[in-house]
Amino acid sequence: MSLKDKVFSDVFAQKQNLVTGIEARAKIAFTAVALLINLLSPTIYTPIGIAVFCLITLLSIKIPPGLLLLRLTMPLVMAVIVLIIQTFLYGGTPLFTIPIWGFHLVGYAEGLARGLLIMGRVIGGVSLILFLSMSTPTNKLLLAASWFRVPKIFIELTLLVYRYVFVLIEEVVAIRNAQKVRLGYCNWRQSMKSLGILGGSLILRAYDRADRIFDAMIARGYTGTMAINYQPRFGRKDYLATLGLSAILVVFYLVGRLRI
Amino acid sequence: MIKTEALSFSYADGTQALYEVSLEVRDGEFLVLMGANGCGKTTLLKHLIGLLKPSSGKVFLDGKESRFFKDEEIFKRVGMVFQDPNDQLFASTVEQDVAFGAINLGLKPDEVARRSTEALKMVGISQLFDRAIHTLSFGQKRRAAIAGVLAMNPEIILLDEPTSGLDPRGVSSIMRLLRKLNKERGITMVIATHDVELVPLFCDRVAIMGQGKIIGQQTPERIFANTTLIREAELRLPRVSHLFEIIGKEDEIHFGKLPLTIGQARRELLKFYVPQD
Amino acid sequence: MANKTIHRIKSHLVLALVFALGLIFLYPSPAHAMHIAEGILPVSWAVVWFVIAFGFIAVGIRLIGRRTREVRGLMPLLGLTGAAIFLISLISVPVPIPGTCAHPCGTPLAAILVGPFISAVLGAIALLLHALFLGHGGISTWGANIVSMAVLGSFVAFGTFLLLRRFNAPIAVTAFAAGLFGNLATYITTSFQLASALHGPGLFWSMFGATIVAYAPVQGPVAVVEGLITAAVILVVHRRRPEILSHIMSRGSNRRLRTK
Numbered sequence: 001m002s003l004k005d006k007v008f009s010d011v012f013a014q015k016q017n018l019v020t021g022i023e024a025r026a027k028i029a030f031t032a033v034a035l036l037i038n039l040l041s042p043t044i045y046t047p048i049g050i051a052v053f054c055l056i057t058l059l060s061i062k063i064p065p066g067l068l069l070l071r072l073t074m075p076l077v078m079a080v081i082v083l084i085i086q087t088f089l090y091g092g093t094p095l096f097t098i099p100i101w102g103f104h105l106v107g108y109a110e111g112l113a114r115g116l117l118i119m120g121r122v123i124g125g126v127s128l129i130l131f132l133s134m135s136t137p138t139n140k141l142l143l144a145a146s147w148f149r150v151p152k153i154f155i156e157l158t159l160l161v162y163r164y165v166f167v168l169i170e171e172v173v174a175i176r177n178a179q180k181v182r183l184g185y186c187n188w189r190q191s192m193k194s195l196g197i198l199g200g201s202l203i204l205r206a207y208d209r210a211d212r213i214f215d216a217m218i219a220r221g222y223t224g225t226m227a228i229n230y231q232p233r234f235g236r237k238d239y240l241a242t243l244g245l246s247a248i249l250v251v252f253y254l255v256g257r258l259r260i
Numbered sequence: 261m262i263k264t265e266a267l268s269f270s271y272a273d274g275t276q277a278l279y280e281v282s283l284e285v286r287d288g289e290f291l292v293l294m295g296a297n298g299c300g301k302t303t304l305l306k307h308l309i310g311l312l313k314p315s316s317g318k319v320f321l322d323g324k325e326s327r328f329f330k331d332e333e334i335f336k337r338v339g340m341v342f343q344d345p346n347d348q349l350f351a352s353t354v355e356q357d358v359a360f361g362a363i364n365l366g367l368k369p370d371e372v373a374r375r376s377t378e379a380l381k382m383v384g385i386s387q388l389f390d391r392a393i394h395t396l397s398f399g400q401k402r403r404a405a406i407a408g409v410l411a412m413n414p415e416i417i418l419l420d421e422p423t424s425g426l427d428p429r430g431v432s433s434i435m436r437l438l439r440k441l442n443k444e445r446g447i448t449m450v451i452a453t454h455d456v457e458l459v460p461l462f463c464d465r466v467a468i469m470g471q472g473k474i475i476g477q478q479t480p481e482r483i484f485a486n487t488t489l490i491r492e493a494e495l496r497l498p499r500v501s502h503l504f505e506i507i508g509k510e511d512e513i514h515f516g517k518l519p520l521t522i523g524q525a526r527r528e529l530l531k532f533y534v535p536q537d
Numbered sequence: 538m539a540n541k542t543i544h545r546i547k548s549h550l551v552l553a554l555v556f557a558l559g560l561i562f563l564y565p566s567p568a569h570a571m572h573i574a575e576g577i578l579p580v581s582w583a584v585v586w587f588v589i590a591f592g593f594i595a596v597g598i599r600l601i602g603r604r605t606r607e608v609r610g611l612m613p614l615l616g617l618t619g620a621a622i623f624l625i626s627l628i629s630v631p632v633p634i635p636g637t638c639a640h641p642c643g644t645p646l647a648a649i650l651v652g653p654f655i656s657a658v659l660g661a662i663a664l665l666l667h668a669l670f671l672g673h674g675g676i677s678t679w680g681a682n683i684v685s686m687a688v689l690g691s692f693v694a695f696g697t698f699l700l701l702r703r704f705n706a707p708i709a710v711t712a713f714a715a716g717l718f719g720n721l722a723t724y725i726t727t728s729f730q731l732a733s734a735l736h737g738p739g740l741f742w743s744m745f746g747a748t749i750v751a752y753a754p755v756q757g758p759v760a761v762v763e764g765l766i767t768a769a770v771i772l773v774v775h776r777r778r779p780e781i782l783s784h785i786m787s788r789g790s791n792r793r794l795r796t797k
Contacts, residue, residue, distance in 0.1 A: 014392060035677050039580045047576070071672035075574035081751075082577055082735065089744060090737040111737075118735075121576030126672055129575055133669040137392060139352035141669075153598050153605075153612075158662045159352050160616025161623060165666075166394035167346045168620050172628070191631050196769020199625050203650070203774055206617040207781060209347060213617070214610035215311050216348040219340045220412065221332055221364030224605050225612075226351070350613065 012134050017061045019135040022245075023238040024144035030245040031132040037252050038124045044117050046256030047124030053248065054127035063134055071130055072123065079122040086115030138162050156226050164209070171205055172198065261287050262308055262338070262416055262448075267317035269303060277303040279472045280317065285416070285450055290442045292459045293452045295469030296494035301452035302343070304469070305418045308450065310334040336365065339409035343420040345401035354380070354396070354404050355389045361412040372411075379410040383437060399430040406437070416448040417441070423455055431455075435462050457498050460484065460520035468493045485518055500525045571727045571756065572667060572682050575675025582734040587680030590661070593688045597658035615651065619659040622647045626663060630766060632758045639759040642686050645694030645719030646767045649712065649785060650774075653695040660687025685726035694719030694767075698785065708775055709768045716767030720760040728752065 013020055038050055058068060087095075091110025098105045132141070139162075142155050175198050179185065184194035214222075263284040270276040277300045285291050285308075293301050306312040307319055310326055319326040326334060339361075342348045351357035358379055362372040380386045383403040388396065396404065402422065409417055422438065423431040439462050442449045453459070459466055460480040467477040470493040476483055484490060484501055497505060501518050504525065508514050515532075519525035578586070605611045626643035643663065647656035661683045667673040674682045694715040701711040732745035774781050 011395075014395065031676075035575070036580070038576065039583070039677055074671075074673050075576075075675070078574045078577065082731075085744075085747065085751075086735065089740065089747070090735075118577055122574050123576070125575030125675055125677065129668060129676055130672065137353075138669075139356070139392065151598050153601050154594075154658070154662075156612060157601070157616055157619065157658065158665065160350060160613065161619040161659075161662050162666065163350055163352050163393060164617050164620035165623055168617070168624055172624055188631055192765055192769065195628065195630060195766060197773055198628070199646075199766060199770040200773020200777070202621045202624065203618070203770060203781075204778055206621040207614065207778070210610065210614040210617040212342065212344070212347040213350050213613040215306070216340075216342045217350065217360075217613065218331070218609070219309055219311060219335055219342075220361035220408065221335050222360075222609075223364065224609050226360065350616075 012061070012063050013137045015061075019057060019061050020137075021237075022135070022241045023234060024136050024140040025147055025234075026238060026242045026245060027132055027136055028141070028144055028148065029242075030249065031128050033249055034128050034252060035125055037249065037256070038121055038128065041117075041121070041256035043256050043258065044120040045258055046252050047117075047120035049255045050124035050252055051120075051127040053252075054124075054131040058127075058131060058134055061135065068130065072126055075122050075126045076119075079119040082122075083112075083115035083119050086118065087111040090114055152225065159226075164206075167209070168202060168206060172202060175201055261285065261320075261322055262450075263320045264304075264307065264314075265318045265320070267304075267307060267314050267319060269307065269312060269315045277472055278307070278314075281472075281474050283467055283474055283477070285448060287415075288442070288446050288448055289465060290439070290449045290463045291451070292463040292466045293450060293469060294454060294456070294459060294466055294493070294495060295452075296454060299469045299493070300472040301469055302420050303472075305340060305420055305450065305452055308416075308418055309338045309340045311340075335361075336412065337414055338416045338418065339412055339414035340418040341402075341405050341409055341420065341422060343424060345398070345405040348405045348408065349393045349401060352392055353389075354385070354391050354393065354407075357393065357404060358389075358407045358411050361408055365412060375411045375413070376407075379407040380404075382410055382441070383407045398425055399427075399434070402426065402430075402434060403437075406434075410441070414447065416450065418450045418452075420452050421454075422451060423453060423458065431458065438462070454495065456490075456495055460498060468495070470494070480520055481517070484520055504528070571685070571724055571752070572664070572674035573678040573685075573727060573730060574673075575668070575678055577675075578678050578681055578730070578734045580677075582730070583677045583680060585680075586678075586684050586730065590680040590683035590688065593654065593657050594661055594683065597654040597656075600652075600654050601658065615655065615659065618647065618651060619662055622659055623663045623666060625766070625770070630762045632762060639762045641716070641759075641763045641766045642690050642720055642723055644687055644690035644723075645716045645763060646770055648691035648695040648719070649698055649715060649767070649771060650781070652784075653691040656691040656695070657683070657687045660691060663687075681727075681730050685730060686723045689726045690719045690723040693722035702786070709772055712771035713764040713768035715764075717760050717764035719767075720756075720763035724752065724756045724760065725749065 034050060038047055041047060055068060059065060087107045088105055089111060091108030091112075091114070093109040094106045095109045095112060096107045098107070136144075139159060142159055142162075146152065146155050179194045179198065183190070185191045261284070263282075265282050267278055267281040268276070269278040281300075281304060283304070293304065295301050303312065307314060310319070310329070310331055313327070321329060321334060321337065349357045351360055355376060358376045359372050362375050367375070377386070377389075380389055383406050385400055385403050385407070388400060388404070393401065393404070406417075406419075406422075419438070422434055426434060435458055438449055438451070441447050451463070463480060465477060466480050466483045468475050468483060468489060475493060476486065476489050478486075484497055487497060487505065490497060496502065497518075498520050500522055501520055504515055504518055513532075515528045517528075519528050601611065601615065608614075622643040625646065626640055628640065630639050630641060632639050642660075644656055644660040647659050650656070651659070661679075664674055664679060664682050664687060668675050668679060668682075697718045698711055698715040701714055706714075728745060728748040732741055732748050736744035771782070779786075
């Protein structure tokens, strides 16, 4: 997998479909509230419900399952670590023991339950984030954030970072290939040296490019800030979508309160 | 009208980039600034739009010295398309980027929208308006960059190497677009390039630069007739002219004048054609 | 009672050791292993870290706003630097342990280039992009991750750099130490955040210790790598374009201060 494939899977958000069509602000609010419900849920049913909803929605807009799995791996590794730590370190009702080096590791029932709940929240939460980021183009997401009173400078800067990650990545790939074909990565010492030069050149190129961009900006009347104008067109369709999403939130909440 | 008088410039590190450059660009003209890499073309363009201030000498915009204008007043009337469209397209979607300059002019939102739509239509990428910049091809990026300048309705557009990095078809379609903007909208065009093949096809006048000086300015026909000057500037003749030059030297067949384009060459050759019987 | 506690602490240590061994062999790659995943922190702790994080970010944003008025090209410069740092943080650096690789945080480097407060803002942006597009970290844990990586990573690195400059240490050593300690600070803070949120009753310290020990074999080399990369990049920048570093060099060095 090349560096380029690793970065940003929001290509899927550029496509037109029912989910990408939902107003960004509605999706942001939905995700935020759902994340909260996910965290506050006393049982594992809510996280499972959220994960199922998000993953099915994403699969239905043709996001490759492999990509979803890839994005879930890292958080899951941490979740498993937390699960194990919780099982052995939390609670008082012994569930099982593992003899190791003449020592007995005791797994506790409360710990296992709490670990599983946290693991569920991780899966649910990450699914929600994927739901938001894979169905909303980044620029829309950030512009919509300005409606939620996120500071303008932060949004402006994030938009610039997002934009130029794609330009600089070409340069990273070019420099790295040039180093590779001249055996810049044949052993560890050499690799570290090459990576240092790669990082250094990247910073220098970034500074040079910033100068050129600034010239281009002032030539078009830049005065120190970019105008971020997000004209909210919140039509009937958007109200309907918001209503639907709210209903789903209520379901998420109630599912967590089930006593089965 | 924009002009420079004995313009000299040195960068902070001491390298002198321009030596007493005097150049006049008339209204509605299509001028090509031709020269090898590092001859000072970009530096000169940056002076014309006021991004750089002369070390000595003067720049005039419509007879008034540029330094008496506010920067914004110059930017309103003179636009510049930079060599790398990635430097110029810093917003994340086409629409936002094209609107950037128009918004900075202080226009109302509906006027901004109208101008952006029109600019995108002129450069022929209307359908790409909501695309993220990083998903565009290089040629589309260049068109978007031109649209961003057009949306400000400038009288003069400066373009730095507008054909670099494009494939042959991209080159001719960009040049035709620029010619069209020049003819139909009366926008004065100043293009910096070292592509000798396109110059004669499109421009009214050529100014040749070499090592920070203007070493000649003429119509394309006259400038290329002076082959020593062209070579002094580390440029070359268009391929077809070169062929005629060689035929003249090696085979001592002399044509009336040096053709610059395929069409001119054809006419010259037909004069020599004697029909069999 | 005391006996029981001692027993549990012992079992924590054994567990941590088992765990550490397991991590070395099982971890796919310690890529951003220390970003706390979405869903792991309970709401109360998430809020605490958010409040702390936003304090620093607010100062950083205000600083950028003020400096933009003096240096008009600051925004493109920071945007490009942010993009470069983000990419450096995605580069896989080989670690001498066979088969594994690490990712630098990048915030120590950013802190040396643009100062700790602004570096914290750039770090926060990088974390947001990591969370949204790569599934590393999370939204409800964004605050906690900002505090550990963006804030402490920046400030500890910056402090180390200034301190060692005061002793006129060679620039390579200074930058290496800044990277190393910046990264270690991030790792220790994250362990603290995990332990404080997840420990059982009365067992915070042993949980904290267990987390640190469990992650040490992976995070130790990562910190060294961060130091090496920071040193290499700073050396390249210093050699080719010393003026980029002039602000921090004149501030750090004793000799320079005296001549002024």
